[in-house]
Amino acid sequence: MEKGIGGTLIWYYTICPRQVWLLAHNVLPDQADHNIQVGRLIDQWSYPQQRHRGINLDNTVVIDVITGEGVVAEVKKSSASLDAARLQLAYYLYYLKHNKGVTTKGVLLVPEERRRYPLELTPEVESQLEEVLREVESLRSQDKPVPARRIHYCKKCAYAGVCWG
Template sequence: MKFVRPYIFQAYLTCPREAWLEYHGLISDQEHEFLALGRLVHESSYQRARKEIMVDNLLKIDLFRDELVAEVKKSSRHKEAAKLQLAFYLYYLKHEKGLILSGLLLFPKERKTEKVELKPELEAEIEKLLQEMLPVLTAEKPPPPVKSKFCRTCSFQEMCWG
């Protein structure tokens, strides 16, 4: 099974075009205010617990907390995509490293957490999504832009809507 970077996996869930652009090495506006805010939240939250770990030069795990793989997010606005991204980490760790772990989504600004377990139905959803996204990502041209509620805060907004 071919794996993609977790950011691309999560981006595909909200916008296949954004995922295609990232997959093909196009860099979004790195000075975009929402990216900068996300970096700030990430860097300033859980500093004492921070134990960023890189796995196979693919996964960048934010931290481990009580034997849980933890992922820090700016907000719960993309909660379902964040949950699937974390499930993707757990799936990868299980299938590539033989590690059966649970996960924890952390939304520090909202003081929320959510536990994520890689149950068979979630694992099947990850496999289905990987099979669905790989042809889209490897296509010669990006999917056409589709207006959504996420466009307003997207760092690729200029590229899609000029």
């Protein structure tokens, strides 16, 4: 597995490949951005009954919650970017399997919507993830980011100031 590819890069890749290069090269998003702050609050305030929260593995993977059943849970503020969230969670399961020898299941939790989406690391999901890992590695090793391209997500992207001034 490529070193240093965190779950956030997987998430960003699915939303906008330009973000991968920006984050990988320490161009940090605007921390005062409303969406980042809301996400942080939901992360802090949701599921306080769970004892295992915010688990940092090798400074690569930060797992939001591990439930009492040993299921890896990722908390999101909405279901809007479900594909990105699924891949991010799949990466955590993949990392645990290939780096820690732990095979388990995952679940996406969206407390604001009272929704949960179970996820298993099937061979198909692993194969899709490995393709994404190769593309993320390729993007971040380039000299410069791919050009900014206006997409729907730009309106709420914390990099909007970097891309569009």
